Amino acid sequence: MDSPWYKQLFAQLDIGVPFFFLLSGFLLYRPMLAARVSGLPKQKRSAYTRNRFFRIMPAYWVVLTVAAIVPGFYGAFTGHWWVYYGLLQSFPVYTPEGLCAVNPFRCGFPPAWSLSVEILFYISLPFFAAGMAKLTSLIGKRHWIPIELTVLAAISAVSLYLQSSLAITDLERWLFFSPLGRGYWFALGMGLAVASVWAWQQPREPKVVRFIAAHSGLWWLIGIAIYAFTAIVILDPGPSLAAPIIPQKQYLASVIAFGIVPFLVLLPAIFGSEQDGFVRRTLRHPTLVWLGLISYGIFLWHFPVMMALIDIGVDDWVPWARYPTLAICTFLVTICFAAASFYLLERPLMRWSRGRAQSEPPKNV
Numbered sequence: 578m579d580s581p582w583y584k585q586l587f588a589q590l591d592i593g594v595p596f597f598f599l600l601s602g603f604l605l606y607r608p609m610l611a612a613r614v615s616g617l618p619k620q621k622r623s624a625y626t627r628n629r630f631f632r633i634m635p636a637y638w639v640v641l642t643v644a645a646i647v648p649g650f651y652g653a654f655t656g657h658w659w660v661y662y663g664l665l666q667s668f669p670v671y672t673p674e675g676l677c678a679v680n681p682f683r684c685g686f687p688p689a690w691s692l693s694v695e696i697l698f699y700i701s702l703p704f705f706a707a708g709m710a711k712l713t714s715l716i717g718k719r720h721w722i723p724i725e726l727t728v729l730a731a732i733s734a735v736s737l738y739l740q741s742s743l744a745i746t747d748l749e750r751w752l753f754f755s756p757l758g759r760g761y762w763f764a765l766g767m768g769l770a771v772a773s774v775w776a777w778q779q780p781r782e783p784k785v786v787r788f789i790a791a792h793s794g795l796w797w798l799i800g801i802a803i804y805a806f807t808a809i810v811i812l813d814p815g816p817s818l819a820a821p822i823i824p825q826k827q828y829l830a831s832v833i834a835f836g837i838v839p840f841l842v843l844l845p846a847i848f849g850s851e852q853d854g855f856v857r858r859t860l861r862h863p864t865l866v867w868l869g870l871i872s873y874g875i876f877l878w879h880f881p882v883m884m885a886l887i888d889i890g891v892d893d894w895v896p897w898a899r900y901p902t903l904a905i906c907t908f909l910v911t912i913c914f915a916a917a918s919f920y921l922l923e924r925p926l927m928r929w930s931r932g933r934a935q936s937e938p939p940k941n942v
Contacts, residue, residue, distance in 0.1 A: 602766025874915030
């Protein structure tokens, strides 16, 4: 490949999307599963829905509106505004017009395709949990682990089949950008939730958990190696996960590999030792904790910030280091906007929503 190896590594940083999906699968499904198998109180659906809505939509609407002004993305202020504000731009519900028809990177908020999938996952997850509860009660609660893993494996298989399609027809496009189409990534996170609840139920720490904790750094090294090999050897330069715009075999390889990588990274974070280990010490670092707090804002702001900086010619300031200059400036400006978004909008709304939830009595299983 002609592109330098370091550019190929940075070009695949959309691997953050599967990280996001795996984390959602784990963090949202684990309390539902724990409540079902252990008889703990479970969150009311009204609280769940409200928390998810205020966590995602208001900040997205702000960024979409600002991006329509600076750097002037097309779509949000047109007759199809409802498509963009409703996170429907990935689906065949309208015919793109104007700049959107010729340059999708200047249309609406391009990274929002992953938010569309995420919102649909939020909506479908309580129904999935209810269905699994019913299935487990019919087959036998003692067998909940193999039932869960079998269903998640089936979802993964269907997901990989859908990702191997070309998404030509309207139905294929709906499925391609649906939680089922990306179900392989969600299922990996939900599988970690199953393993976590199982380990939590054991009277003693299982040997496999001790093994994971004792070799926590190893899983990160394997994950880094898989990412580097996939980015440099298998894939062509350029982001690959938004849609199959690269050869189909390469795309499917990236889907599989970029599910395994976050799985390996999260493994020791979930099952590692509470007090020791390189992974836990790294994740507890105050800088990483703070970046995690504002991470949603980083996701939202990085693309419009980058495009605005390109428009004003930041990448030409240092001709011999255009990419590093743009990357550093984008990161610094994005951090400022993300922090403002978190402290001025996201955190107040989350506190209000959770305060409402605490005033509601929990629903017993």
